[in-house]
Structures are given as structure tokens and as C-alpha cells.
Amino acid sequence: MPSIQIDLPITIDAAAKQALAHRVGAIYGTTMQVAMDLLTVSVHDLGEGGVWRCHESGPPTPSALIMCDIRQGRPDETRAELAQSLIDVCVDMFDLDRLWMKVEFTQHAGNEMYHPHLDGFNSDWKGDERRSQAQAG
Numbered sequence: 173m174p175s176i177q178i179d180l181p182i183t184i185d186a187a188a189k190q191a192l193a194h195r196v197g198a199i200y201g202t203t204m205q206v207a208m209d210l211l212t213v214s215v216h217d218l219g220e221g222g223v224w225r226c227h228e229s230g231p232p233t234p235s236a237l238i239m240c241d242i243r244q245g246r247p248d249e250t251r252a253e254l255a256q257s258l259i260d261v262c263v264d265m266f267d268l269d270r271l272w273m274k275v276e277f278t279q280h281a282g283n284e285m286y287h288p289h290l291d292g293f294n295s296d297w298k299g300d301e302r303r304s305q306a307q308a309g
Contacts, residue, residue, distance in 0.1 A: 174200070174241060175240075179239075180218060181222050184215070192213070192261070195261045196261065204250065236274075239278070240275060245279075
């Protein structure tokens, strides 16, 4: 972790998935103030009828879902900025209806995320990590 899982109601090719992952990584790194090599992005293109939003009256509406597993500690405003930016990139790339997209966050302590390239568990988030990682590496 962090990881972002994107469930889409469309089918896309590997190049489009890679382009989406690249844009999501850039957004995540900037917004969440981390190096992008911590992020894993999975794109689930479930095809037409693969993701639905339910309603009290009427049939379900085609939707998209973005699940973000992140380290705890970011302010609500930062998470809201990330959520809106992720929705924007999906709308831009795939012409999805932003009204029916949803972003969910699950927050974890750093020691719930194991990274072999970090030689073990991640640390708790304490602020902008881009500078400290660049200086260390």
C-alpha cells in the first residue's frame, strides 16, 4: 500500500490501462506527497454492466468505483482533492458520468503495508515525503 483499485464499466486495452495508471500515479504522488514507487494501481475493466449504482426508485445506473487504501494521517481536504482528481482523470479518459462515480478510502497505519523495496514495513505518514526520499536515495 498505498493501492488504488479502479472498477470501470467499460473494456479498455493494456495501453489505456497503463496510461491511466501513469496519470493516477502522478496525481497520487503530487497530492499525497509521496514518491510514486509506493503506489500500486489495479484497473478492473469489468465491461458494460460490470459496475452499478443502486437507487431507491428506478433501475441501477452504470457507475465506476475507485478504492483507495492509504496510510492514515492526511486531512479531509487532501483526500477530497485526490478523490476529485481521480474522478476527473476517469471522466477525461473514458467519458464516464462523474455523478455516478464514487471514491472510497480505507486508511491504515504504516506497519500494515509491507514493501520489499523498503526492506520491510512502511512508516507512518508524517508529511511531505518526496524530499526525504529523494535525499535518501
